[in-house]
Amino acid sequence: MIEPTYSAYEMMAVVGARELNDGEVAFIGTGLPMLAAQMALYTHAPRLVIIYESGYVGCHNIHTARLVGDIRFMKGLTMLSSMVDVLGFLQTGVIDVGFLGGAQVDQFGNINATVVGPYEKPLVRLPGGGGANEIASCAKRTIITMNHDTRRFPKKVDYITSPGYLDGSPDARKKAGLIGDGPDKVITDLAVLDFDEKTHRMRIESLHPGITVEDVQSRTGFELVVPRRVEETAPPTEEELRILREAVDPTGFYIKRRAERKAVRAGV
Amino acid sequence: MIEPTYSAYEMMAVVGARELNDGEVAFIGTGLPMLAAQMALYTHAPRLVIIYESGYVGCHNIHTARLVGDIRFMKGLTMLSSMVDVLGFLQTGVIDVGFLGGAQVDQFGNINATVVGPYEKPLVRLPGGGGANEIASCAKRTIITMNHDTRRFPKKVDYITSPGYLDGSPDARKKAGLIGDGPDKVITDLAVLDFDEKTHRMRIESLHPGITVEDVQSRTGFELVVPRRVEETAPPTEEELRILREAVDPTGFYIKRRAERKAVRAGV
Amino acid sequence: MGRTGNLKDKLLPLKEAVGLVSDGSSIVCPSFGYEKVAFAFIRELIRQGKKDLYLYGSGMNVDADMLIGAGCISAAEIGHIGFENIGLAPCFRRAAESGKMKVEDYSNFIMTMRFFAGGMGIPFMPIRTGMGSDVIAYANPDHVIEMDSPFTGEKILAVKAVHPDFAILHVQRVDTEGNVSIEGPKYDNVEKAKSAKCLIVTCEEIVEPEFVQSQPEKTILPGFLVDHVAVVPFGAHPYACYGYYDYDWEHIETYAQQAKTLEGFQSYLDEFIYSTEDETDYQEKLGLQKILGLRSNASLGYSTYYEAIA
Amino acid sequence: MGRTGNLKDKLLPLKEAVGLVSDGSSIVCPSFGYEKVAFAFIRELIRQGKKDLYLYGSGMNVDADMLIGAGCISAAEIGHIGFENIGLAPCFRRAAESGKMKVEDYSNFIMTMRFFAGGMGIPFMPIRTGMGSDVIAYANPDHVIEMDSPFTGEKILAVKAVHPDFAILHVQRVDTEGNVSIEGPKYDNVEKAKSAKCLIVTCEEIVEPEFVQSQPEKTILPGFLVDHVAVVPFGAHPYACYGYYDYDWEHIETYAQQAKTLEGFQSYLDEFIYSTEDETDYQEKLGLQKILGLRSNASLGYSTYYEAIA
Helix, strand or coil, X not given: CCCCCCCHHHHHHHHHXXXXXXXXXXXXXXXXXXXXXXXXHHCCCCCCEEEECCCEECCCCCCCCCCCCCHHHHCCCCEECCHHHHHHHHHCCCCCEEEECCCEECCCCCEECCEECCCCCCCEECCCCCCHHHHHHHCCEEEEECCCCCCCCCCCCCXXXXXXXXXXXXXXXXXXXXXXXXXXXXXXXXXXXXXXXXXXXXXXXXXCCCCCHHHHHHCCCCCCECCCCCEECCCCCHHHHHHHHHHHCCCCCCHHHHHHHHHHHHHC | CCCCCCCHHHHHHHHHXXXXXXXXXXXXXXXXXXXHHHHHHHCCCCCCEEEECCCXXXXXXXXXXXXXXXXXXXXXXXXXXXXXXXXXXXXXXXXXXXXXXXXXXCCCCCEECCEECCCCCCCEECCCCCCHHHHHHHCCEEXXXXXXXXXXXXXXXXXXXXXXXXXXXXXXXXXXXXXXXXXXXXXXXXXXXXXXXXXXCEEEEEECCCCCHHHHHHCCECCCECCXXXXXXXXXXXXXXXXXXXXXXXXXXCHHHHHHHHHHHHXX | CCCCCCHHHHECCHHHHHHCCCCCCEEECCXXXXXXXXXXXXXXXXXXXXXXXXXXXXXXXXXHHHHHHCCCEXXXXXXXXXXXXXXXXXXXXXXXXXXXXXEEECCHHHHHHHHHHHHHCCCEEEECCCCCCHHHHCCCCCCEEEEECCCCCCEEEEEECCCCCEEEXXXXXXXXXXXXXXXXXXXXXXHHHHHCCEEEEEEEEEECHHHHHCCHHHEEECHHHCCEEEECCCCCCCCEECXXXXXXXXXXXXXXXXXXXXXXXXXHHHHHHHCCCCHHHHHHHHCHHHHHHCECCCCCCCCCHHHHHC | CCCCCCHHHHECCHHHHHHCCCCCCEEECCCECCECCCHHHHXXXXXXXXXXXXXXXXXXXXXXXXXXXXXXXXXXXXXXXXXXXXXXXXXXXHHHHCCCCEEEECCHHHHHHHHHHHHHCXXXXXXXXXXXXXXXXXXXXXXXXXXXXXXXXXXXXEEECCCCCEEEEEEXXXXXXXXEECCCCCCCHHHHHHHCCEEEEEEEEEECHHHHHCCHHHEEECHHHCCEEEECCXXXXXXXXXXXXXCCHHHHHHHHHHCCCHHHHHHHHHHXXXXXXXXXXXXXXXXXXXXXXXXXXXXXXCCCXXXXXX
């Protein structure tokens, strides 16, 4: 195996960007989705309409934003709106795609960002969902991104902050009153996953270069659906890496920090 | 009797202005109330906060506005808001005073601006209430202005567009779910009227110069409450007339047109 | 993909945009304050002889009266149709008094919040007005009813969301990505625009995205909510377009006077609508000097035409 | 007479304004995007040792974490408390994991619409989110429940209006009539401000009414909704104030690092809050060069400090 010249985090950002199509209306959550969205805008999707729950519609920021409410979005902004307004957009079903992180995702794509352990007496108190519940409830499709390990991929999340396919039954979302179609893809540091159309169980779509089905399954807390044919995820091109590093995140706020943290973790 | 040097319409505008106190928040309807509000701003109430349902908050227009949505309000405007927002203010009970015209007002201060005759087959189809229902429902107190004649002052209006004291019973407004206290004054070309605290029936407060109780009663379709002592309405001062004619309505849009119309009516 | 896509795919000549509105459609033409109303669109609806339109609105004026008089409207849910400080709406009177047109009377706020609910994707809104009055007594219970609030049990008015087939909005500017940018008052235009199944925007001019991005707080609608755009300079006449031109009060008074009789109304339509092929014709009929006279003063946003002639 | 009255009757020194908040009050400090947050007010709440405050919010960050760590908050209804792109909120973690603080978890939109309902004077709002998830499963049924819509019978979420005792908002400008004028994002600040029984505004500066009237679309709250005003320049630090100064990311990261331990958090409080008498002291501690470095660039509205040091 050739040592990749890019980090797993960069791979996720590039793959995430590719999932956003030009001309779509995308409601973006915090973290890696922010990087991926700006990457898409700078590469194949210059007409992507990026919305943040802070009320920013049509972001074309020239400096790297550090949070969804960052005032860096004011520069080049198409529409300065409000939370009532943009979260309201979601309810009308006009948002093509939502893009979310989280702390846990289960076999049916339900996301937990609230607690690890019992709700009443949590082992780890997480931030809570913010606007993620709305995005996951209403966007036509949702992309989820998370680092891949057993702890983060339990069979059942401790708390459903943002609904995926709920219990996986065919009409679960519709019965609950949700208008969006649910999770479409899960992008991790190992693979891209999607969901079986009938059972709504998570399924391997493509494996990142050098990763095997066993690698992924062994770091997943439930049984993945493995289709007969599993593609290899196309690695970032040189051009993609150049844009990501020089234009999207030139100060390395996302890319370097992640690398540093990972180094710290590995060292401990 | 000395011929007054002002028209009945000017008298109503001046008396209407006096009912608005400096520093109050006033939600103003179309017609004479617009003139009276600007008059108040130009005389004793420079800090009157004038709101129109079009979304204008804090009007200091320098040219005479012809309608509540007039773009002349943009000049000197404190806050450009929206209908949702300003009509929402009413619901929270922060509006001190509403000021309304209409086609009919009854003994309990209910206003009709919808139909003369039966609703299903009207003799005269009026415009409908616009935002007047909201103003009458929610302002802490309401001032009503109307020309005084039997047709316009029926015992019971044909249609309650904007609620006064409804059937006059002590808790009628509260029982209906209304938060404002109801009609306070009625300003006509003959008199200023208010409402009996207990029965909520319309009562003469002051008579315009030269007008008798009999004049008013004979042009009212129900029995008015007549207190032991009835004041004379103070006529417009020279200064008030000068401001009204030279600053508030220098083109005579309101004042001259009314005079012309009256002349036409009288001639026919 | 929502309604993104290039502006060039959304741009239509006015006649074609009007052609999308089939007989029997429900419409809302945001109008309040004789300003930023898609009046050119309304004239073309009349030229094309549209029938049985269902009209939704809050505060409406000459716009609604003209459509009603021309026989385009069979029913309406309204807050108000009248000519402020001029008088009653004569065509509306005739249609309502004769029973030819069905009317549901609400208030402006009831209608505004019904549009708000429609644009927010919720089935209804709770509000505190309308109660006690005949607005609720005569309301269609499928559209407006009293209900007990959850949590508090308070009595409140529930007003149902509306979703007109078409909203037609006039604005100053649309950028080449279809984003809608305005100057001046907003009224309940945004709520109305968002409530409709199909949003058609007429505008004074097309601008570059950079211009819109230089004042993003003036963007009222993102391009992905806009279905069609027609460029119609002076398209709000006889109403105003803040920062561009004032209302033509003389024209409005002429209309109000003529519309008092059926014959007068017919002659107004003949002169200004049926005998004009399009808006260019219409503008020529008004004449250059009138149009120049209504130009907005740069420091005011409206003209001082009326002060000058007083 | 509402809350009109001269600004001079509303103006209070920061310490007195904070003094109005008695122990046990419920509060909301509009905060989203590390910008326009009344952080000086929050520091003074901590200096004055407020206790048992009930915190309402949607998306909250360092502001909430610091109040919680300092022991000011006994319970909260929230959408989110975390440090975006930095990590978890350590004080919130300790308080929630130990059970010392009671938390009701909703979503940002649920909270935003609860403030909206409060500010609109209606008892609840119907919305389409939250359903299916554990947000509704663990919701307090006195605050958030499912209901059947009138008219359509659809299942919808009813979220109850909130009316905090105090809203404390930081803005760029208040005029001498108390009108509140801002630059940049609005988030759900207006809804939060309008929902409260008492609205306290801290501002960078007082301006003339003529200035506010020159851009009336930037006025977010009329003076008659404002109870008290405190002039607190640089009052949002370590957060930003668009057009004035940027967020102090280094300071925020220092806080995030120190707050990970009780001792570290205590030493942060000691250094920046308990050992400073007031905001002047606090600013001196930060130092002139830091404050100059964060100044907004005129063409951007934020600083390029982080690009410069990268």
